[in-house]
Amino acid sequence: MWLTAPRPTSVSVRSGPARLTGRDTELDAIVDVLKRRPAAVLIEGEPGMGRTRLLAEIGRRKEFEGSRVLTGACQPLREPFPYGPVLEALRAVGDTPLGPLSPVAGVLRPLLPELAEALPPRPEPLADPVAERHRVFRAVRELLRACGPALVLIDDLQWADEDTRDLMRFLAGTMPPELAVVATFRSATDVRPGPLGAPFRTDPAVHSARVALGALDVTAVRKLAVEILELPRVTDEFAAKLHECTAGIPFVVEETLRALREAAERLPVGEILSDRMLENLEVPVLLREAVTERLSALPEPAVRLAGAAAVLGVGAEAGVLGELAGLPDDVLRTALLAALSGGVLGEVGDGKYGFRHPLARKAVYDTVTGPERALLHAQAIRVLAAQPSPPLTLLARHSRAAGRVDQWRHYAEAAADEAVTRGETSRAIDLLQSVLAEPGPAQSDAGRVAGKLSQVALRGFRPDVIGTLERVLEEVTLPPSVRGSIRLSLGMLQVRTLGGLGRGRLEVERAIGELTDRPDLAARGITLLAQPIDGLTPLSWHESWRARAGEVYERLDDPELRLALTADRIAAASHVGDGSAWTEFEALPDTVGTVAERVQLARLWCNLADGQSWAGHLDRAERLVTEGVRRATDAGALYAIGLIQGTRVRLDWVRGRWSGLAEAAEQLRDSYPELGPIVMESSLVLGGLAAVRGEFAAAQRHLTAASVHAPDRGPIPVVLSAAGVLITVLLATDDVDGACAAADTAVAAAGRKGVWIWAAALVPAAAQAYARAGRWPEADNVVEAFARGIEDRDAPVATAALIAGRAVLLEARGKQLAAAALFDEAAAGYAALPMPYPATGMRERAAMCRLAAGNRDAVEELTAAAEAYEQLGATRDAGRCRHQLREHGAWAPSQRGRRGYGSELSPREREVARMLAEGRTNREIADGLFLSPRTVEQHVAKVLRKLGARSRTDVARKLPGEVTTAPAG
Incomplete structure (x- = not known):
């Protein structure tokens, strides 16, 4: 068998099978049948579905610890041994005493010499071979009866000899009362009625079942990935891609993951497993051997047909495959049947044939010789190009594989245009990147392709595009407008990356200077610089760019560009608490025409959800998130999808929906490790959850990732919120100096930025830190600066925070009852949003103020706060309330006495x-x-x-x- 290229030396170490995953339902059903003796179960499945693993798991179940478990397996031999798997299973019956045996059992002495001492004497052989054979069948049944409770497991019945099949049919008809039998077999690829050569029938008294094993679902594939890769979790996207590449076949999944684990060990430090790594993975050795073994058993026309299907790469009708393989119709039918029955090809729907999963295709592809492969790729171009709607992506791939570079560039660019029209952002980026990566295109071609790449890249987030655009700008001489357009997109992409804000804004300003004759393009850069949410640049600087954007808008005719500027203006206004933003949004049309306009409208929904959530309009934000995800998905706006997922996890955090939230935030951060806003927002949520659990070291680590110590690098609302959490953590550990230092940095950042509504989570905490340190001027100043900054702003969360900040100052000055009244008012404000955790915190503090003032009625309020904390999952805060109740002598045992929990946990x-x-x-x-x-x-x-x-x-x-x-x- 030919291989396309020698593979590098490798060492593959196996540490034993992974845990059986995704078969709980089947396993429980089988065990339930087997417990009711006599019982017989047949398990069928295609190769790789885990029949043998399931059989072994059945034998280890605790339900059968009191039974003899007898195991045998059929072997794929040219001349199988008579009764081979049954005799292999029976060899172990002598390990424990047997019950009474009739003389007929003695005929097994020659077949089972290991049991000679336990068997009766051998009777005289019968002259009639048929009668002698019948006596062997009876002897086996007698021996199984003498075993008492027994479980017989027979694997791979499809390879059984005729004697074994007859014996199994005999036993199924007259089973001993304490016997249970499980047999597995490969799903039939021929016309035989079953694994025994006849329909499987049992005596009516026998409990029976037939189980067909199908592919694993994505959830089971994810569990296997977590176990074999030894990771705490894998992303939804990676699990879905792994399921697609392996078709959910357990053997293929496990071998692929083992290969991935070995490949991951060779990765440079800091790199992680990715979908691209999965796509470029070499076919695992055992999987390659399994495929080539099946291929070698096929006749030559079927091998040619499989090779043609592997080169084509997608499911196709039989006629297309036959034309590629050069097989006439009469030969084609026989070859196709052979490939199907041999398990190499399969039906993939709509009368088309191909491979179950990409790795099987790749294994067959590697067996096709180089010259034959080139010829097949060229033939595929001719066949596919003649179709009414030519598949452009396939034509590009075949052109490249056939060495037709110019033709490949043409098809790749055309396929990218088609993908952009359809909203298939990732595919378009991949195709355009591949064209620019190949040396040789003319400078005009490179400029055109880079321009297309720079535009479509803004719909998604692919850090590798940044390097491509930088290389084009450095190496290719381009007209100023083309250069400015590419640089503009480059800057907009850099702004999204971790640590790229400053460099990206400089690139955008340079691009605006290069686009003096293209005000329509310059407008995109102008409106980006008008967005105030990132970095410490004062709001006044952004507003000057916002005024320029308004001037440019009046001169624009392009509907998509006008919508883009409108979306940015509304989002920016919403972020700074301008109530007119929502009114203008509601006046916009709900639907638009082109894909590009749909992208802009989806982007508006996502950005506005973020702005409304920071202002405290949480119900609005919730609706915007739900609809924004749908719109962004339909339009292929991948970057917007990522951003709105960050908004979603933060909404869940502030609204007290904490179950599973830490895992969701971790997964989101892992999915976008270089996308700054998502990393910081998910880190804020993780820091907040860790703080609630009292995991202060972890909280500080997450908050550092939220840029709490470097406010110039990220979204300021995230930074200021993270600072509020950090101050609370430091105060909880009595690090008042550290809390004040964090407050100093964050308050200075808020003052420099000038958008005080974003400091809603910061101000009460900062006031608390300054008051505890005796820094009264700073405590008063931060609250009053906040009050001036949020005046006339549409931000209900800031209103509640201002009341909370003033209550903190009153409490610190010993004015307990006045502080309690304001804490109550703040609690009502937070509860109306709703933000249950700060609302409960305000109720707790109001109760503590009243208790300090001698009002014993506040005990009930504090008890209610403790219960509210417990419902949220804030056990540390609940414990603090319970502790205060004990300190104030408010705890009393139940009149009915303490409940006894016995062996259960209280x-x-x-x-x-x-x-x-x-x-x-x-x-x-x-x-x-x-x-x-x-x-x-x-x-x-x-x-x-x-x-x-x-x-x-x-x-x-x-x-x-x-x-x-x-x-x-």
């Missing part, structure tokens, strides 16, 4: 158990639940005893699922 023990599973020390648990170390020691001892855990590290494995899943993430 609610407090469940909290302790969850913290143990997270790796917390006793001191950390005590701090998080506001308990004494001695009390925690007692709870830990009870948890270990009730769970039967050998150590603290064993708790996570022993915990019930509903305990290990903490509401806070």
Whole structure:
């Protein structure tokens, strides 16, 4: 068998099979049948579906610990041994005593010499071979009856000899009462009625089932990926791509993941697994061997047909494949049937034939010789180009593989144009990137293609495009307008990257200077510089660009460009709390014509959702997020989709929807590791969740990633919110100096920027830090600057925060009842948004102020706050409230006495158990639940005893699922 190129030396180490995944339903159903003896189960599936793994798992189930488990397997031999798998299984029956055996069992002595001492004497052979064969069947049944409760597992029945098949049919008809049999077989590729050569029938008294194993779903594939790659999680996109590449076939999934793990070990530090790495993966060795083994068993015309299908690369009708392979119709039918029955090709829908998954196609492709491959690619161009609607992407690929470079450039650019029209952003970027990466195009061609790439790249986020555009600008001589257009897009892409804000804005300003004769293009750069949300540049600077954008807008005729400027103007106004933004948005048309206009409208929904969420219009933001995702997906606006996912996780955070949120935020950050706004926004959410759980070190790490210490690098609303969380964390650890330092940096940033509504999460925390440090001028100044800054702004969250800040100052000055009234007002403001966590915090502080003033009625308010915290999942805050209740003598035992939980965990023990599973020390648990170390020691001892855990590290494995899943993430 030819291979296209020698493969590099490699070492593939296998550490045993992965855990059986995605078969729980089938396994439970099979076990349920097998428990009701006598029982017989047939398991069928295509190669690689995991029949053998499932069989082994059945044998290990605890339900069969009291039974003899006897295992045998058929082998793909040219001349199989008579009764081979059954005799292999029966060899082990002598390990434990047998029941009474009739004399007929003695005929098995020659077949099972290992059992000679346990078997009766061999009777005289019968002259009639048929009668002797029948006596062997009876002897096997007698031996199985003497085994008592027994489970017989026979694998790969499709390779069984005729004697074994007859014996299995005999046993199915008259099974011993305590016997259960499970047999697996490969799904039939011929016309035989079943694995036994006849329909599978059992005695009516036998409980039976037939199970057909299909492909794994995406969820099961994701679980396998997490286990084999030894990662805490994988993204939805990676799991979907892995499922697509492997068709969900367990063997293919497992081998692909093993190959990926080995490839990942060779990655440079800092690089991560990606979809591209999956696409470029070499075919795993065992998978390659499995495919080539099947290929070698086919007749020569079928091999040619499979090679043609591999070169074509997509499912096609039989006539197309036959034309490529050069097979006449009479030969084509026989060859196709052979390829189908041999499991090399399959039906892929609509009368088309191809490969089940890309790796099988690649394995066959590698067996086609170089000259033959080039000829097939050239033939594919001719066949595909003659179709009524030529597949441009396929034509480009075949042109390149055939060495026709000019033809490839033509088809690739045309395919990219088609992808742009259809909203297929990623495909368009890939095609245009490939054209620019190939040396040789004329400068005019390079400028045209780079211009197209620079425009479509703005719909998505691909950091590799930045390098391509920089290279074109450096190496290719271009007219000023073309150069300015490409530079403009380059700057807009750089602004989105981590640490690229300053460099990107400089590129945009340069581009505007190069586009003096193209005001329509310059307008895009002008409106970008008018957006105030990023960096520390004062709002007044952005407003000057906003005025220029308004002047340019009046001279524009292009509907898409006018819509783009309108969208940016509305979003910018919303972000700074201008109430007219929502009125103007509601007046816009709901639908537009072209894909480009749909992209702009989707972008507006996404950006406006962000602006409205920061202002505190959370219900509006929720509706905008839902509709914005739909619009952005339909239009192929990938960058907008990423941004709005960041808004979504932050909305879930502020609205108290914390279950599973930490995992969602981690996954989002992993999906866009170089997209600055998403990394920072998801890090803010992770920092906030960690702070609520009392994981202060983790909180500070996440908040650093949210640019809390470098406010000039990211979205200022994120930075200021992160600062508010950080100050709270530092105050909780009594680091007042650190809290004041963080407040100094953030307050200076807010003052320099001049958009105070973004400081809603910062101001109450900063006022608290300054008051605790005795820095009263700073405490008063920050609250009053905030009050002036939000005046006449449409930002309900800022209004609530201002009341909270003033309440903090009153409380710090000892005016408890006045502070309590303002805390109540702030709580009502937050609850109306709704933002339940700060609302509960305000209710707690109001209650504490009243208790400090001697009002014992506030005990009920504090109790209600504790219960609200618990419902949110804020166990540390709930513990603080309970601690204060005990300090004020407000806790009283139930009149009915304490409930006894016996061997079950009490609610407090469940909290302790969850913290143990997270790796917390006793001191950390005590701090998080506001308990004494001695009390925690007692709870830990009870948890270990009730769970039967050998150590603290064993708790996570022993915990019930509903305990290990903490509401806070």
